[in-house]
Structures are given as structure tokens and as C-alpha cells.
Amino acid sequence: MEKEFNVTGSCNPQKHYMVDIAHKFDEVMKLIEKGKYFTINRPRQYGKTTMLNMLFNNLSKNEYLTIFLSFEGVGDIIFENESAFSAAFVRMFLRELNSLSQKITDDFSKCALNVSNLETLSEAVSIFARELGKRIVILIDEVDKSSNNQLFVSFLGMLRDKYLRRDRGEKTFHSVVLAGVYDVKSLKLKIRKDTETKLNSPWNIAADFNVDMSFNPAEIKTMLVSYAKDKKVKMDLNAISNRIYYYTSGYPFLVSKICKNIDEEEAGQNPDFNPKHWRLEDVDWSFRWLTRPMYTTTNFDDMIKNLENNKDLFALVRAVSVEGKEVSAAADNPVVNLGITYGILSANEDKIVVSNRVYEQRIATYMQSKQETSELKDCS
Ligand SMILES: Nc1ncnc2c1ncn2[C@@H]1O[C@H](COP(=O)(O)OP(=O)(O)OP(=O)(O)O)[C@@H](O)[C@H]1O
Ligand SMILES: [Mg+2]
Structure with missing residues (x-):
């Protein structure tokens, strides 16, 4: 193909x-081998699901039993009560096991016969883990879609409690890997409705996730090497990789997008383009093409939605990008942290900057247009 x-x-x-x-x-695998619970928390389109797929494919070949779940699109009904949630979890778990082995599926079915709430689900997991004799790794994608939900948070609390008890011999998942934009560790929600309001994180056992998921120029080059070889295209690989990095700061979606534009769109737009010889000017062209004001894509839509939905973040981004104000890079400041979480801002030494030149250009166009339309309102 x-x-x-x-x-x-x-x-x-x-x-x-x-x-x-x-x-x-390899870095993520080290965390899994050490039995860590953690969240791959990175902005939209940053390679989270790609990483989970790679983990799933490789772990399954080794000594692990790996379950890959996504709560995306499961609907709200399963979050109505513990019984519905536990039953749905068992169903999802069985569906995943079914693609692996009939025997393991039957074993879990037996363990899960009496599951009716989180407590009995927890017991079923323990019995299954003890009898399986294999380490179980669970990967859960799109946790943001559920993490505003009390029951999902209680479920994370259940996993945490089991994790804490494993030193006392309780069997549970060897490692749990969540993926989403937010760091679930910092979720501050009450754990149970029926007890006093407890400000607590359901996931305060989670290890920090410090793996750099952005692409450096040497990494970008690996993609260009395979493309150039495959399509017999000439280019100065180091120079082109550096130029792509210059515009994108290694944001995975933007890196692929810059290349895709050149490969698939430039020939139709730029008469000077030679598809068999990429030049630095082609990367410049691709940047201009991506940032043309009347083009948009879900990645940009999400970024703008995040600015429109949070006045403080809007003001901060405008201050940094339009007014050139210096703002300290302080992760303890919630709005600074949010800008970084969304991938709009990043820290450059001790100051906050817009995280890449593509976003800088998009934001400049957006802010100027907002200014123009707000002036219209002022005149009326
Ligand atoms: N290894 C890679 N090489 C090249 N591009 C990549 C790579 N990993 C991710 N990308 C780029 O990032 C995009 C998003 O990847 P992926 O779906 O894995 O990210 P995600 O963080 O799960 O996104 P979302 O937040 O939308 O769930 C891909 O469509 C691709 O453009
Ligand atoms: Mg994803």
C-alpha cells in the first residue's frame, strides 16, 4: 500500500x-515495567493514541496481558450508577479479552459473575489478576471525555486504593496508563457523594509523565528519510528538518501537516515546485499555506475555542503575543498552566511564549480580526 x-x-x-x-x-516502557500508574497528558493531536497503539502492539507480544479501553462514544447511560458502570466495564474488558484468548475470556467471565458495583468489580479484578499469573497492563484513552464524571473518578479512586494495597499483597493491574489532555493527577473532586466533601485527587499515586512527546529535528529527519527513499525525492534532510522544526517546534500534528501540504498540495498551487526536489522554500510555502487566514482545521478550531472559552487565557495570550509583554513561566499559576496544557503556550527559560510559529501566526491573524470586529461594535 x-x-x-x-x-x-x-x-x-x-x-x-x-x-x-x-x-x-522506550521511556514509556520503563515506566510500565516499573509498574507505574500515569497519564500521558499532552495537547490535542500530540501523538497520544499513536503511542498507546504502539504500547498495545508491543506489550501483547511480551509477558503482559494488555487491555486497551476507550470511553469515547460509550454514551452517558453507563455513568448513571455504579451498577451500570461496573457492568459496562466488564463488557468492555470481555470484548478486549475475547480478541486475545477464549480461555482468558472465560476465566474473567467467571470472576465477574457477581459484579454489581465498584467494590465487587474490584474483587473480580483481584481474583482474575491472581489466577492469571501474568501481569496486566490497562491502557485507557480519551480520559478527558469521562473525567468530569463522578463515577469515572470513583473508578480511578478504586484503582488508586488497589494500588496502595498492593504492597500488602493485593493483586491488581501491574500498570495503568491513561491518555488525555489534562493531568488526571490534578483532578480535585470529591471521591464519594455519600461521604463529606473530600477535596482529593483520585490519582495522587500517579507518576510524573516527563517524556518529551514533541519531535526534535533529528526525529523529524527519520520521517523525511523514509519518505525521500520511498518516493525518490531529493532534499537536504538536515536543513529541511530544521526548517520544519523552526515553524512547528516539533508539534506532531503540525510536523505531519507541513509535510503533507508539500507532498499533496504544493504542486497544484506553486508553479515553481519540483516534487522530486524539496527545498527550504517549500517548507516556507507550506507554512504560509497552513496559516492562510481563510483555512482552518480541527486543531486550530480547538485552539481558538479554548481562547474564546476562557477570558483570562485570552488576555494572557494577547498580552504575550500582541502586546509583547513578559510573563513569568510559573506552572503554579492556573491560567499559565492551562495555556501550556492546551499546547498554546510554552516556557522559554523563565518566560512564557506562544508554543510555535504556526500558532503565533494564527493567533496574530485572529487577534487582529477580533480587534477589528470589536471596534465595529464600539462605533454602533
Ligand atoms: N510518530 C508520528 N509521526 C508523524 N506524525 C505523528 C506521529 N504521531 C502523531 N503524529 C501526528 O499527530 C496526529 C495526531 O496523532 P494521535 O491521534 O496519535 O494524537 P492524539 O494526541 O491521540 O490526538 P487527540 O488529542 O486528537 O486524541 C497524527 O494525525 C499525525 O499528524
Ligand atoms: Mg487520541
């Missing part, structure tokens, strides 16, 4: 030109 650059959904090495993320993968 002919490969292409991918900008929609997770990447598949059979179908897509990809940056080699082996180093990142």
Missing part, C-alpha cells in the same frame, strides 16, 4: 510516513 503523511487520527506504520518514536516508546 502506498504510504502518505497522516493528519487525521492516530498513525499506523503500515500506512503512514512516521517519525520514529522508538526513544519515546
